[in-house]
Amino acid sequence: MQDRTYLNLFLVFLFFIFGCSSKPGVTIKHFDLKENHAPSSWKQIAVLPFSGDKKFQRTSAEWFSFHLQKQSHYSIVTPTFAEIEIKNQDIDIIENKFSIEQAQQAGRILNVDAVLLGDVETVKRSKSPVKISLQLIDVETGETIATHIIGYPSWVLLWDNFQEYVKLATDTAGRDFVKVLKHLAEGKQAGPLPDITHSSDYKGPNET
């Protein structure tokens, strides 16, 4: 009987310990890159203002572009600067949702070779409450060169706020895309691309 009490106590403590120390891991991570596309002439890439949750779209885009500026292959135009320039040209963009044509147009205004579209979604009680989707587009051809989707699991958000997890997801996205840009600039010598972890229930970019 006493053994059982100790066992129960031990399990309760273990439960609290795990609750305190565990950090969330990425559950949805989908990555796609057009390997044969060789944009050797690319010099500048613009991160366009992110769409999605208004609370986080600006800060997430800014933090993402800050990560990208750590690489030296391409010069990065920040989303806050891009926002001003695009606004001055009166392109009709609703809630920062760029079509491919609009993304190309924005790229031409900013005089860059490629643009990065981003979307940050926060949906409570869904499979991926924090989800960041990215799309790298060649301004000249309108071709999508790379896509990347990162999601965080729901259980971690039961007792915490979104802000920290948006930052974590943006960190992961930023680090991954630095590898992608390095790969595009240097080819296979650049080392491994981001690890791809397909969650079992991944259904593609439109999954909610």
Add this chain to the structure above:
Amino acid sequence: MRHNPQFYRVGILALIILLPGCIWGSVKYDRTLRKEVVKSIEPNNTTRKNILERFGPPAILARKEGTVSVPSLDPKEEKRREVDSKVFFKYFLQRHDISEHHAVYYYFEEWEKVRGVSVPIPGISLASLPLTSTNLQFSELWVLVNLKTRQVEDYVFLEREEK
């Protein structure tokens, strides 16, 4: 299966020693908005990049026009609040000629200041411990950045306490 009670006793003891770490963790010791770090900002010399390196992503990035969607301080609160962007420029409006190229990087930090002798006990809030008092502290930082020059033009740092 026969369990060894000694094993669980040692286990529980070890966990009791480890658990306070969790409680201490809830008191924000890894603060980024420290006075000495904030003081290192030099207007017209510090860059936007320096700010992001030192303080991470801002809680809010406000531009001159429009509104900003402010995250609720209460994690359970899902509703967002739309606030006029000018609110974030209030400290700079008289001192600077604000243009469309200006942005305010706003940082906010909430932490507890613990006073007195305290022995953290698992499951008990620090505030409820005898000989211990905790005060909720708020640190706020507004950084005015010129997005064209990428330089910091001014900043305001405030700390307040809620007893």
